[in-house]
Amino acid sequence: MSSIAVEKARQVHKRHPGLSFPVDMEWVAVAEGCELLNWPFTEPVREMKQGRWIGIAEGLEERERRHLIAHALAHHLMHRGNQLSFHGWQRISRNKQEKEADECAAHILIPAAELARVKEMPLWELADHFGVPEELIKQRMTVFASQEEKAGWQLAHEGH
Numbered sequence: 617m618s619s620i621a622v623e624k625a626r627q628v629h630k631r632h633p634g635l636s637f638p639v640d641m642e643w644v645a646v647a648e649g650c651e652l653l654n655w656p657f658t659e660p661v662r663e664m665k666q667g668r669w670i671g672i673a674e675g676l677e678e679r680e681r682r683h684l685i686a687h688a689l690a691h692h693l694m695h696r697g698n699q700l701s702f703h704g705w706q707r708i709s710r711n712k713q714e715k716e717a718d719e720c721a722a723h724i725l726i727p728a729a730e731l732a733r734v735k736e737m738p739l740w741e742l743a744d745h746f747g748v749p750e751e752l753i754k755q756r757m758t759v760f761a762s763q764e765e766k767a768g769w770q771l772a773h774e775g776h
Contacts, residue, residue, distance in 0.1 A: 625723030638747025
Protein backbone atom coordinates (compact mmCIF):
# COMPACT_ATOMS: atom_id res chain seq x y z
CA MET A 617 0.00 0.00 0.00
CA SER A 618 1.07 3.55 -0.70
CA SER A 619 0.70 5.55 2.49
CA ILE A 620 0.53 8.83 0.54
CA ALA A 621 -2.35 7.56 -1.61
CA VAL A 622 -4.29 6.41 1.46
CA GLU A 623 -3.56 9.67 3.29
CA LYS A 624 -4.72 11.81 0.35
CA ALA A 625 -7.98 9.84 0.28
CA ARG A 626 -8.41 10.32 4.05
CA GLN A 627 -7.88 14.05 3.61
CA VAL A 628 -10.68 14.19 1.03
CA HIS A 629 -13.05 12.58 3.52
CA LYS A 630 -11.88 14.95 6.29
CA ARG A 631 -12.53 17.99 4.09
CA HIS A 632 -15.97 16.66 3.13
CA PRO A 633 -17.39 14.91 6.21
CA GLY A 634 -20.69 13.15 5.85
CA LEU A 635 -20.25 11.94 2.28
CA SER A 636 -22.83 9.27 1.53
CA PHE A 637 -22.36 6.14 -0.52
CA PRO A 638 -21.95 5.79 -3.36
CA VAL A 639 -19.76 8.90 -3.24
CA ASP A 640 -20.90 11.67 -5.58
CA MET A 641 -17.55 11.99 -7.36
CA GLU A 642 -18.72 14.81 -9.61
CA TRP A 643 -19.51 16.92 -6.54
CA VAL A 644 -16.25 15.95 -4.80
CA ALA A 645 -14.13 16.72 -7.89
CA VAL A 646 -15.68 20.19 -8.20
CA ALA A 647 -15.33 20.78 -4.44
CA GLU A 648 -11.63 19.86 -4.80
CA GLY A 649 -11.15 22.53 -7.50
CA CYS A 650 -11.53 20.47 -10.67
CA GLU A 651 -13.86 20.96 -13.60
CA LEU A 652 -15.41 18.01 -15.40
CA LEU A 653 -15.91 17.78 -19.13
CA ASN A 654 -17.76 15.07 -21.00
CA TRP A 655 -15.72 14.37 -24.09
CA PRO A 656 -16.12 12.14 -27.14
CA PHE A 657 -12.86 10.26 -26.54
CA THR A 658 -12.17 7.26 -28.73
CA GLU A 659 -10.98 3.92 -27.37
CA PRO A 660 -8.83 3.25 -25.46
CA VAL A 661 -8.98 6.74 -23.87
CA ARG A 662 -11.69 7.00 -21.21
CA GLU A 663 -10.38 9.81 -19.00
CA MET A 664 -7.75 12.50 -19.06
CA LYS A 665 -6.54 15.05 -16.55
CA GLN A 666 -4.90 18.32 -17.55
CA GLY A 667 -4.39 20.96 -14.88
CA ARG A 668 -7.71 21.33 -13.10
CA TRP A 669 -9.64 19.81 -16.02
CA ILE A 670 -10.89 16.24 -15.95
CA GLY A 671 -12.16 14.89 -19.25
CA ILE A 672 -14.43 11.85 -19.05
CA ALA A 673 -15.55 9.80 -22.05
CA GLU A 674 -19.19 10.11 -22.96
CA GLY A 675 -21.51 7.13 -22.57
CA LEU A 676 -19.76 5.36 -19.70
CA GLU A 677 -21.68 3.21 -17.21
CA GLU A 678 -22.12 5.14 -13.92
CA ARG A 679 -19.85 2.87 -11.84
CA GLU A 680 -17.00 3.18 -14.33
CA ARG A 681 -17.55 6.95 -14.62
CA ARG A 682 -17.43 7.34 -10.81
CA HIS A 683 -14.21 5.30 -10.65
CA LEU A 684 -12.53 7.23 -13.48
CA ILE A 685 -13.40 10.59 -11.91
CA ALA A 686 -11.90 9.40 -8.60
CA HIS A 687 -8.79 8.19 -10.47
CA ALA A 688 -8.34 11.54 -12.22
CA LEU A 689 -8.96 13.41 -8.95
CA ALA A 690 -6.26 11.29 -7.32
CA HIS A 691 -3.82 12.48 -10.00
CA HIS A 692 -4.92 16.05 -9.25
CA LEU A 693 -4.25 15.57 -5.54
CA MET A 694 -0.94 13.72 -5.87
CA HIS A 695 0.63 14.38 -9.26
CA ARG A 696 0.39 18.02 -10.22
CA GLY A 697 1.04 18.70 -13.87
CA ASN A 698 0.23 17.26 -17.25
CA GLN A 699 -0.25 13.50 -17.17
CA LEU A 700 -0.11 13.49 -20.98
CA SER A 701 3.48 14.72 -21.23
CA PHE A 702 5.20 11.44 -20.35
CA HIS A 703 7.93 10.20 -22.66
CA GLY A 704 9.30 6.68 -23.04
CA TRP A 705 12.05 7.20 -20.47
CA GLN A 706 9.43 8.26 -17.93
CA ARG A 707 7.45 4.99 -18.19
CA ILE A 708 8.47 3.76 -14.72
CA SER A 709 7.37 7.04 -13.14
CA ARG A 710 4.07 6.94 -15.06
CA ASN A 711 3.36 3.37 -13.98
CA LYS A 712 4.05 4.32 -10.35
CA GLN A 713 1.74 7.34 -10.62
CA GLU A 714 -1.02 5.22 -12.19
CA LYS A 715 -0.81 2.68 -9.35
CA GLU A 716 -0.89 5.48 -6.76
CA ALA A 717 -3.91 7.06 -8.45
CA ASP A 718 -5.67 3.67 -8.57
CA GLU A 719 -5.07 3.15 -4.85
CA CYS A 720 -6.11 6.66 -3.86
CA ALA A 721 -9.28 6.38 -5.96
CA ALA A 722 -10.13 3.05 -4.30
CA HIS A 723 -9.75 4.63 -0.85
CA ILE A 724 -11.81 7.70 -1.81
CA LEU A 725 -14.63 5.52 -3.09
CA ILE A 726 -14.29 2.76 -0.46
CA PRO A 727 -12.96 4.33 2.75
CA ALA A 728 -11.77 2.11 5.57
CA ALA A 729 -14.39 3.15 8.14
CA GLU A 730 -17.35 2.44 5.86
CA LEU A 731 -15.80 -0.75 4.54
CA ALA A 732 -15.32 -2.02 8.12
CA ARG A 733 -18.99 -1.28 8.79
CA VAL A 734 -20.28 -3.29 5.80
CA LYS A 735 -17.50 -5.84 5.23
CA GLU A 736 -19.74 -8.84 5.82
CA MET A 737 -21.76 -8.09 2.68
CA PRO A 738 -21.08 -10.31 -0.32
CA LEU A 739 -18.84 -8.88 -3.04
CA TRP A 740 -21.66 -7.94 -5.40
CA GLU A 741 -23.51 -6.15 -2.59
CA LEU A 742 -20.38 -4.21 -1.61
CA ALA A 743 -20.05 -3.13 -5.27
CA ASP A 744 -23.69 -1.94 -5.19
CA HIS A 745 -23.25 -0.18 -1.84
CA PHE A 746 -20.16 1.74 -2.99
CA GLY A 747 -21.34 2.12 -6.60
CA VAL A 748 -18.11 0.74 -8.06
CA PRO A 749 -17.13 -2.17 -10.31
CA GLU A 750 -16.72 -5.50 -8.48
CA GLU A 751 -13.11 -5.62 -9.64
CA LEU A 752 -12.39 -2.45 -7.65
CA ILE A 753 -13.84 -4.04 -4.51
CA LYS A 754 -11.52 -7.02 -5.05
CA GLN A 755 -8.50 -4.72 -5.46
CA ARG A 756 -9.48 -2.65 -2.42
CA MET A 757 -9.64 -5.80 -0.28
CA THR A 758 -6.36 -7.26 -1.56
CA VAL A 759 -3.79 -5.03 -3.24
CA PHE A 760 -5.00 -1.79 -1.62
CA ALA A 761 -5.82 -3.18 1.85
CA SER A 762 -3.88 -3.03 5.09
CA GLN A 763 -3.03 -6.32 6.78
CA GLU A 764 -5.73 -5.62 9.35
CA GLU A 765 -8.33 -5.07 6.62
CA LYS A 766 -7.28 -8.28 4.84
CA ALA A 767 -7.62 -10.26 8.07
CA GLY A 768 -11.04 -8.74 8.80
CA TRP A 769 -12.24 -9.48 5.29
CA GLN A 770 -11.08 -13.11 5.51
CA LEU A 771 -12.70 -13.57 8.92
CA ALA A 772 -15.99 -12.01 7.74
CA HIS A 773 -16.09 -14.28 4.68
CA GLU A 774 -15.01 -17.62 6.11
CA GLY A 775 -17.39 -20.28 4.88
CA HIS A 776 -19.05 -18.01 2.29
